[in-house]
Amino acid sequence: MSTGTPVRNSHRQPPPGRTAGDVVRDVVRGIGELLITVGMVVLLFVVYEVYVTDWISAGKQREATAALEDRWANPRTAQDRPLAGEGIARLHVPAFGPDFAFTVLEGTGDETLATGPGHYADTALPGQPGNFGVAGHRVGKGAPFNDLDLLQSCDALVVETRTEWFVYRLLPLAGEVPGWAEGKGAAERCRGVTPLPPPYPEVPGMEIVDPGDASVIAPVPGRPRDSALPPDAQAQLITLTTCHPKFSARERLIVHGVLVAQYPKGSERPAELVEG
Amino acid sequence: MYGWIWRQLPGPVALRVVEALVLFLVVVGLLLFVVFPWLSPQLPFNDVTTG
Numbered sequence: 001m002s003t004g005t006p007v008r009n010s011h012r013q014p015p016p017g018r019t020a021g022d023v024v025r026d027v028v029r030g031i032g033e034l035l036i037t038v039g040m041v042v043l044l045f046v047v048y049e050v051y052v053t054d055w056i057s058a059g060k061q062r063e064a065t066a067a068l069e070d071r072w073a074n075p076r077t078a079q080d081r082p083l084a085g086e087g088i089a090r091l092h093v094p095a096f097g098p099d100f101a102f103t104v105l106e107g108t109g110d111e112t113l114a115t116g117p118g119h120y121a122d123t124a125l126p127g128q129p130g131n132f133g134v135a136g137h138r139v140g141k142g143a144p145f146n147d148l149d150l151l152q153s154c155d156a157l158v159v160e161t162r163t164e165w166f167v168y169r170l171l172p173l174a175g176e177v178p179g180w181a182e183g184k185g186a187a188e189r190c191r192g193v194t195p196l197p198p199p200y201p202e203v204p205g206m207e208i209v210d211p212g213d214a215s216v217i218a219p220v221p222g223r224p225r226d227s228a229l230p231p232d233a234q235a236q237l238i239t240l241t242t243c244h245p246k247f248s249a250r251e252r253l254i255v256h257g258v259l260v261a262q263y264p265k266g267s268e269r270p271a272e273l274v275e276g
Numbered sequence: 277m278y279g280w281i282w283r284q285l286p287g288p289v290a291l292r293v294v295e296a297l298v299l300f301l302v303v304v305g306l307l308l309f310v311v312f313p314w315l316s317p318q319l320p321f322n323d324v325t326t327g
Contacts, residue, residue: 029277029279030277033277033278034277037277041307044304044307044308044312045307045312045315048307048308048312048316049312049316049321052308052312053316108325110317113324113325118325120325135324135325135326136324137324138324139321145324209326211323211326212326213326214326216326217326241324241325241326242324243321243323243324247321248321249320249321249323249324252324252326254326
């Protein structure tokens with residue numbers, strides 16, 4: 001960095017006697033500066049992934065929520081399936097705090113998931129028999145599912161649609177199934193939560209699977225989609241998927257819940273929304 | 277590299293400081309709003325779906 005005219009001039013017109021050492025020094029300094037610059041750019045990318053995408057997604061999520069509430073207030077006629085990218089429901093997770101709620105959008109494209117959790121388009125809708133499958137980011141982009149690994153069995157996942165509240169609860173975790181009915185399952189908040197009966201395979205409340213394992217969002221989790229039960233024999237399930245471990249996409253963290261209660265929307269909010 | 281850029285900036289030192297700052301912000305802005313949004317989906321950190 002120049003501090004005065006004489007120094008600057010000496011830089012502009014290098015003395016004729018530039019030695020080989022001067023050239024080597026310039027090259028080495030250039031490489032050093034380049035490496036430092038690359039390091040700073042990589043750091044900036046981490047800041048972008050973890051923080052900047054959060055700010056961008058927060059704005060998109062706000063817009064999606066406003067649009068959803070507007071549509072709930074002025075429903076379109078005869079709309080069966082929602083359009084891709086549109087909000088379809090609100091997901092509340094009281095275990096993460098009474099204010100934790102995200103607008104779930106239709107579809108699982110990149111742009112949709114940058115706005116909020118996305119509903120796998122070919123899975124059941126909230127409250128329907130089958131499996132309401134939802135994907136969400138774990139780090140950055142709003143990170144709706146950041147703390148999914150902290151959920152315990154019987155924790156509530158409350159889904160709000162235009163007309164109903166659906167209260168799902170996490171199924172027993174692996175290892176909790178033996179003695180469930182007399183043990184944890186006897187607690188008041190676990191009412192309605194039991195290991196799924198046959199022909200369901202054991203579906204734990206939380207599991208970690210390979211990225212290619214699509215069977216976790218099948219109507220009967222763990223079974224191929226086409227061997228599903230008839231719809232009226234299917235349990236009403238919810239499945240949340242996100243990446244695992246954090247900052248990686250090596251595996252997927254999966255959470256399964258079962259419908260335990262359902263209320264028409266009125267003036268009262270369900271008591272489940274404020275439990276810890 | 278940075279010495280060379282500094283020498284290309286016209287004007288007195290005070291003006292060069294402002295120019296350098298603007299140049300820095302332009303580069304950061306390009307990275308944050310053009311390069312990274314394109315790069316991010318190409319990298320496997322954010323795949324959250326199964327199947």
